[in-house]
Amino acid sequence: MAVVRAVKGGQRLHAVDRAAQALGLAPGLPLADARARVPGLAVVPHDPAADEALLVRLAEDCDRATPMVALDPPDGLALDITGCAHLWGGEARLRARLMARIARLGVEARASVAGTPDAARALARFGGPAIVAPGEEAAAVRPLPIAALGPDDATRAALIRAGLKRVGDLSDRPTAPLTARFGTDLATRLRRVTGAEDARITPRRAVPDCAAEQAFADPIGRMEDVEASLALLLARVGHALERAGRGGRVFEAAFFRADGAVRRIRVGTGRPQRDPAVVGGLFRERLGALADPRDPGFGFDLIRLSVPVAEPLVPAQGLLDGGAAGTEAVADLLDRLTARFGRDRVLRFVPANTHDPVRASRTVPVLGTTPLSWPAPEPGEPPRRPLTVFAPPQPIEAMAEVPDGPPLRFRWRRVLHEIARAEGPERIAPEWWREAGPARDYYRVEDREGRRFWVFRVDPPDEAGPDAPRPAFPRWFLHGLFA
Amino acid sequence: MVLLAFPLPPPETPRPSAVAAPDRAAEPAGFAVGSPPADAWLRGGLARGALHEVVAAAGADAPAAAGFALGLAARAGGEGPILWIRDGRAAAEAGRVDGMGLLEFGAGPARVILVQPDRSDDALWAADAGARCPGLGAVLLETGGRPLGLTATRRLALGLRASGTTLILLRGGPPMPSAAMTRWRVASALSRALEANAPGHQAVSVTLVRHRAGIAERTWQMEWDRDRQRFAERAPLPGAVVPLPADGPDPARGMPADGFAARRVEGRSG
Numbered sequence: 001m002a003v004v005r006a007v008k009g010g011q012r013l014h015a016v017d018r019a020a021q022a023l024g025l026a027p028g029l030p031l032a033d034a035r036a037r038v039p040g041l042a043v044v045p046h047d048p049a050a051d052e053a054l055l056v057r058l059a060e061d062c063d064r065a066t067p068m069v070a071l072d073p074p075d076g077l078a079l080d081i082t083g084c085a086h087l088w089g090g091e092a093r094l095r096a097r098l099m100a101r102i103a104r105l106g107v108e109a110r111a112s113v114a115g116t117p118d119a120a121r122a123l124a125r126f127g128g129p130a131i132v133a134p135g136e137e138a139a140a141v142r143p144l145p146i147a148a149l150g151p152d153d154a155t156r157a158a159l160i161r162a163g164l165k166r167v168g169d170l171s172d173r174p175t176a177p178l179t180a181r182f183g184t185d186l187a188t189r190l191r192r193v194t195g196a197e198d199a200r201i202t203p204r205r206a207v208p209d210c211a212a213e214q215a216f217a218d219p220i221g222r223m224e225d226v227e228a229s230l231a232l233l234l235a236r237v238g239h240a241l242e243r244a245g246r247g248g249r250v251f252e253a254a255f256f257r258a259d260g261a262v263r264r265i266r267v268g269t270g271r272p273q274r275d276p277a278v279v280g281g282l283f284r285e286r287l288g289a290l291a292d293p294r295d296p297g298f299g300f301d302l303i304r305l306s307v308p309v310a311e312p313l314v315p316a317q318g319l320l321d322g323g324a325a326g327t328e329a330v331a332d333l334l335d336r337l338t339a340r341f342g343r344d345r346v347l348r349f350v351p352a353n354t355h356d357p358v359r360a361s362r363t364v365p366v367l368g369t370t371p372l373s374w375p376a377p378e379p380g381e382p383p384r385r386p387l388t389v390f391a392p393p394q395p396i397e398a399m400a401e402v403p404d405g406p407p408l409r410f411r412w413r414r415v416l417h418e419i420a421r422a423e424g425p426e427r428i429a430p431e432w433w434r435e436a437g438p439a440r441d442y443y444r445v446e447d448r449e450g451r452r453f454w455v456f457r458v459d460p461p462d463e464a465g466p467d468a469p470r471p472a473f474p475r476w477f478l479h480g481l482f483a
Numbered sequence: 484m485v486l487l488a489f490p491l492p493p494p495e496t497p498r499p500s501a502v503a504a505p506d507r508a509a510e511p512a513g514f515a516v517g518s519p520p521a522d523a524w525l526r527g528g529l530a531r532g533a534l535h536e537v538v539a540a541a542g543a544d545a546p547a548a549a550g551f552a553l554g555l556a557a558r559a560g561g562e563g564p565i566l567w568i569r570d571g572r573a574a575a576e577a578g579r580v581d582g583m584g585l586l587e588f589g590a591g592p593a594r595v596i597l598v599q600p601d602r603s604d605d606a607l608w609a610a611d612a613g614a615r616c617p618g619l620g621a622v623l624l625e626t627g628g629r630p631l632g633l634t635a636t637r638r639l640a641l642g643l644r645a646s647g648t649t650l651i652l653l654r655g656g657p658p659m660p661s662a663a664m665t666r667w668r669v670a671s672a673l674s675r676a677l678e679a680n681a682p683g684h685q686a687v688s689v690t691l692v693r694h695r696a697g698i699a700e701r702t703w704q705m706e707w708d709r710d711r712q713r714f715a716e717r718a719p720l721p722g723a724v725v726p727l728p729a730d731g732p733d734p735a736r737g738m739p740a741d742g743f744a745a746r747r748v749e750g751r752s753g
Contacts, residue, residue: 326618330564333616337598337609345599349582349592361582363597371593374586379710382677382684383587387549388578415543420673423681446682450671451543481577483550483588483685483707 004031005046014046051075058102059204060262063254064302065098067211068203076125078117078201091131105260114140117201118192122148122167137195142168149189155182167193208306209246212236219258219299226255226300230283233305234276247272247313249368251279256302267339268367270331272313278332282339338367351375356431357385357442357479384426384444386454386480396455398476406443407455412478417447425457444482452482514559514649517713521703525691529665531559532647534640536663538692539655540670545577547687548669550588552623552653554707554714557590559649560620565590566613568598570606572627589709594620603629614642614650625653637662658692666693672704675718684708686717 002025003015011031023038034041051074059069059077065088068080081094088094091113102109112123112130119137123129126148132140141148144167146159158181164170170178171194179187191197212233220226230253241247249272255263267282338346347363350372354360377383398410406422424443430436440456447453457474515528522528529535535555539548556565567580585592598609603626613622631639631652640662643650652663668690674683690702706717 326563328618329616330618333566333612333619334596336612340608341598341600341605347597347599349585349595349597351582351592357583361584361586361592363582366596374582374592377587377589377709382674382682383584383589383709385581385583385587387546387553387580387584387588389581389584390578421676421680421682423677423679444682446674448673449543450673450686450688451546452671452674452682452685480581480584481546482682483546483553483584 001042001044002034003044003046048074054107057260057262058105058107061101061105061256061260062098063205063262064256064304065094067205067207067306068201069205070201070203072121076121078121080117080201080203081113095130101260115195116192116198118189118199119195122150122193135195137193138171141193142166142171146170149186149193151182151186151189155186158182206308208252208308209248209310210237210240210244211304211306212240213302213304215302216300219301221297221299226303227280227284229303230305231276231280233303234280234283237305237307238274238276238279241274241307241310241313244310245312245314246310247274248279248307248310249273250307250309251283252306252308253283254304254306255300256304258298258301261297267335268343269335270338270367271328272311273335274313278335282335285336285340288340334366338365343367349374354431355428356434357428358389358391359431360385383482386452387483389454389480390478393456393477393479396476396478398455398457400457400474403474404441406445407457407476410455410476410478412453417449417451417453419445420448421446428456442479453478454480454482515713516555516705517558517708517711518703518705518716520716521691521701521705521714524701525694525698526696529555529559529649531649532643533664534636534643534650534652534662536652536654536661536666538658538666538668540668540690542655544670545655547671547685548655549577549625549653550685550707551667551669551687551689551705551714552625552651553588553590554712556621556623556649556651557712558714559651560594562594563618563620565595565621565623566598566609566616566619567595567623567625568600568606568609568613569625570603570627571599571601572603573625574599574627576627587709589707589712603627607631607635610650611639611642614639614648615646616648617646619646619648622648622650623653624650627655630654630656630659631661633660633662640664663693664695665691668692672717674706 001017002013002020004011005014013025013027013029013031013034015027016025020038020041025034025038025041031043055071055073055075055077059071062069062077062079066079066081066084070078072078081091085091085094088097095111095113099109099111110124112120112128112132114120114123114132115134115137119132119141122141122144123132126144128140128144146156146165146167148167149170151159159170167190170190175187175190178190188197192199214229214233220229237248248269250266250268252264252266255265257263265283265286267279267286269279269282273279334346343365346366348366348369348371350362350364350369351374352359352362394412396410396412398407400407404425406424407419409416409418411417422443422445425441426443427439427441429439438458440458442454442456445453445455455476455478457476459474513528513530515522516525537548537552537555539545569580580597582592585595600606600609606624606626610622610624613619631654636652639650652661670688672686672688674686677683684706686704686706688702688704691698691700693700704717704719705714708715
């Protein structure tokens with residue numbers, strides 16, 4: 001079997017399995033040649049998105065070993081296991097357990113442990129000892145081909161032409177001529193691969209302030225068990241936060257399923273929080289609102305609770321006035337609403353600095369934002385802007401007495417509205433740096449029953465000559481409703 | 484949804500004088516609508532810590548009803564935040580709430596918190612959570628979906644009584660039994676024109692349909708006074724026929740003379 005992808009107008013093999021390899025096929029071969037050699041070749045198109053999804057899934061699963069996991073696309077993972085290995089009984093056992101897990105998922109993998117990420121990467125990709133003792137990186141990478149440095153194609157070709165085929169050939173030489181010929185990039189790569197220079201990986205997730213986890217010998221699946229262990233973890237995290245004088249703004253529960261899938265649930269709070277009962281309540285809202293209550297599958301074998309965002313939390317003083325208690329009650333209410341409905345459904349209004357009426361006000365999530373002050377409306381005037389607006393504006397059939405005047409009557413949602421009062425036009429041009437479009441002439445109109453509307457007219461563009469195909473201009477739209 | 488499966492509370496009628504929660508003892512138990520004849524008719528105003536229902540007289544009157552409900556919420560809430568809960572149907576019907584519109588209405592966009600659950604069950608859940616929160620000024624629940632029944636509104640009313648928060652229920656459709664303290668029917672009304680026949684301040688025709696304390700039905704023409712955050716009585720329009728619900732009382736009889744509206748008209752023209 002082989003995976004193909006279109007390269008420069010032709011189908012080429014992108015990856016092959018072991019059987020195909022045994023038949024002499026290799027990545028990079030044109031598909032036509034491959035078919036000529038192996039007529040019965042099974043071919044699948046290359047799907048980079050699926051590859052990445054698998055990689056992300058494996059990275060999630062590796063999260064159980066260390067919080068610092070980085071993707072090394074297209075087909076690698078980098079784990080920083082500094083200070084974690086002893087929890088697993090040493091580097092060798094950690095590596096063996098991770099490899100066994102990945103093999104169970106049906107993925108073939110190679111892994112190396114070394115002092116720097118680049119050395120480990122080169123050893124894993126190009127074959128080398130599984131575990132390199134500290135300080136031995138330079139010796140371990142000597143037999144690797146030049147490609148292990150990850151140079152670009154031109155540099156690699158030039159090095160090979162110069163007879164430098166192995167990393168060892170390069171590391172024996174003085175760096176200065178290499179830098180002069182190939183730039184500092186190659187020298188840096190060489191130093192990193194040989195362990196002379198260290199570059200840390202950038203983990204996919206920020207390392208949390210504080211975390212607690214619970215592993216289960218037998219995977220658990222019952223809701224009651226999950227909630228009980230979550231409560232236990234919350235209590236442990238709460239103690240840790242209290243000792244540090246901090247409170248969490250975001251809590252994340254990660255449920256590691258036995259089959260490798262990981263479910264994460266986040267709750268946010270408006271102010272630092274560490275009370276297990278309160279945070280537990282937020283998690284219950286979040287879980288209760290999920291259509292698929294985190295589908296345990298074969299059960300979870302690890303639950304981790306982490307606090308990605310924490311802030312100082314001063315122990316609460318006894319409140320003398322009732323007002324502060326009310327503010328806290330509101331903050332707790334907003335946390336609960338946000339936990340249940342999501343951040344983008346509990347909103348506050350903030351002003352935006354623009355003349356475009358549609359953009360003059362924005363809604364932002366209540367959590368993590370502070371209210372901004374609004375200008376005061378002009379006293380004594382009726383409202384200039386409608387309470388509710390339609391996005392996009394709704395087309396209406398309108399009739400005006402004069403072409404530039406307000407509508408006499410219009411039909412919206414099949415109802416005819418006879419206009420009794422009108423004010424306008426107020427010309428509002430679109431912001432040209434955002435979008436092109438015709439200017440709009442807005443009218444505030446009131447029909448004979450006292451219903452108030454915000455309508456606008458779009459005139460035909462000036463350059464449309466008399467023989468241009470005439471769309472039905474002017475067009476009228478209903479943009480909003482006044483209270 | 485388990486939300487509605489709570490035990491029935493004993494039926495009881497909260498009285499305006501009895502609804503003040505202990506932590507709000509310093510505040511008046513009620514809030515005035517702002518229009519003297521209406522407040523006199525209501526014996527001082529509406530109760531805090533209770534449920535008030537605002538129903539649009541017709542589908543097209545929904546914006547007017549929303550304005551009246553928002554005005555009541557702003558008056559009831561004092562300086563406290565207003566939690567405006569709209570379900571998906573309400574948003575589809577009337578569009579999204581605009582911050583500039585809130586500002587121009589005079590409801591202070593900074594104090595409004597918008598909650599937009601999709602389903603009306605979730606909206607009810609949010610309203611229930613808000614009704615039990617003592618720090619809120621008011622909760623405005625706008626549902627376009629399934630109307631709330633007696634049981635749901637009773638539960639809300641109990642929560643409100645404990646917290647002292649006021650809930651305005653804004654809905655359309657036919658009358659439904661509910662545990663609301665008052666029910667209002669709101670229709671649009673023609674505004675007093677400004678110069679050049681421009682639409683004036685928003686006017687509504689509101690009818691007190693039902694009051695738990697047995698106050699009789701009555702209709703008023705009101706005008707929202709944004710700058711003073713109150714509903715003022717609207718002067719009769721010269722020569723205009725004011726549309727009224729067919730079953731409403733006679734406007735000519737129901738309008739006691741009051742100097743305030745007349746003064747406003749003079750002030751306007753001067």
